[in-house]
Amino acid sequence: MGLKIRQPAIDAVRQHGARDYPNECCGILLGAASGMEKQVREAVPLKNLRTDPEMGQKLLPLNSPAMESERNRFLIDPREQIRVEKEARARGLEVLGFYHSHPDYPARPSKYDLEHAWPWYSYIILSVERGQPADLTSWVLADDRERFDPEEMEVLNPEDRCGIQ
Amino acid sequence: MPVTVLIPTPLRQYTGKKESVVVEATTVGEALQKLTSDYGDLRRHLFTDEGKLRNFVNVYLGDEDIRFLQKEQTPLRDQDVLSIVPSIAGGMDLCCICS
Numbered sequence: 001m002g003l004k005i006r007q008p009a010i011d012a013v014r015q016h017g018a019r020d021y022p023n024e025c026c027g028i029l030l031g032a033a034s035g036m037e038k039q040v041r042e043a044v045p046l047k048n049l050r051t052d053p054e055m056g057q058k059l060l061p062l063n064s065p066a067m068e069s070e071r072n073r074f075l076i077d078p079r080e081q082i083r084v085e086k087e088a089r090a091r092g093l094e095v096l097g098f099y100h101s102h103p104d105y106p107a108r109p110s111k112y113d114l115e116h117a118w119p120w121y122s123y124i125i126l127s128v129e130r131g132q133p134a135d136l137t138s139w140v141l142a143d144d145r146e147r148f149d150p151e152e153m154e155v156l157n158p159e160d161r162c163g164i165q
Numbered sequence: 166m167p168v169t170v171l172i173p174t175p176l177r178q179y180t181g182k183k184e185s186v187v188v189e190a191t192t193v194g195e196a197l198q199k200l201t202s203d204y205g206d207l208r209r210h211l212f213t214d215e216g217k218l219r220n221f222v223n224v225y226l227g228d229e230d231i232r233f234l235q236k237e238q239t240p241l242r243d244q245d246v247l248s249i250v251p252s253i254a255g256g257m258d259l260c261c262i263c264s
């Protein structure tokens with residue numbers, strides 16, 4: 001089952017990745033879902049909480065703080081996530097997943113991504129090479145947590161609802 | 166005493182699509198154990214193989230993160246509401262940074 005996504009949402013992810021380079025950027029994907037079928041209508045940028053080492057360390061400690069930072073890690077503040085989800089629900093939208101960037105690194109999930117993933121969500125990854133947005137891919141965690149399965153992405157026309165209201 | 170546990174979207178496939186589950190428990194830890202006992206498929210997503218709560222699982226009692234209360238020993242009262250909130254995190258493999 002692929003992921004349908006509007007072009008402005010793709011553009012927003014690419015712009016965010018370029019803007020935050022050489023750091024990892026992160027954000028939330030909002031839209032509508034029916035079972036495993038998802039339509040992303042918006043990509044909303046969020047703060048990478050790894051830019052706040054003290055709070056980041058309280059919420060999700062890093063194993064090697066000397067080597068890990070916003071340059072190679074992202075963390076979304078759960079309070080901001082709760083707020084955005086509440087606002088989205090008020091507009092009739094759901095959280096379908098999240099995106100983040102890999103500066104100068106391929107757009108495929110790392111072992112660290114795998115260890116921290118949640119089922120069902122779509123994880124969009126953008127590779128940013130020397131400041132330029134490059135490959136964009138989407139992934140869903142396998143049920144046994146052993147791997148990510150790639151998700152085919154299809155650009156959705158604004159008028160195309162494909163049966164999901 | 167009965168407490169309600171709010172289930173986030175990614176885990177509802179394991180609770181028969183229920184958005185919330187009521188369990189009998191006196192502490193947060195007991196509530197999570199009851200939850201994963203009733204819905205076994207939740208276990209691997211909430212707990213490590215060693216039985217510890219995964220570090221990317223946030224649990225809120227009302228509006229309070231249990232990390233800032235008494236963690237899994239946080240006592241519960243009748244009609245308390247627990248929320249499981251996914252912590253979304255990731256990053257590159259450290260050995261493979263090119264620049």
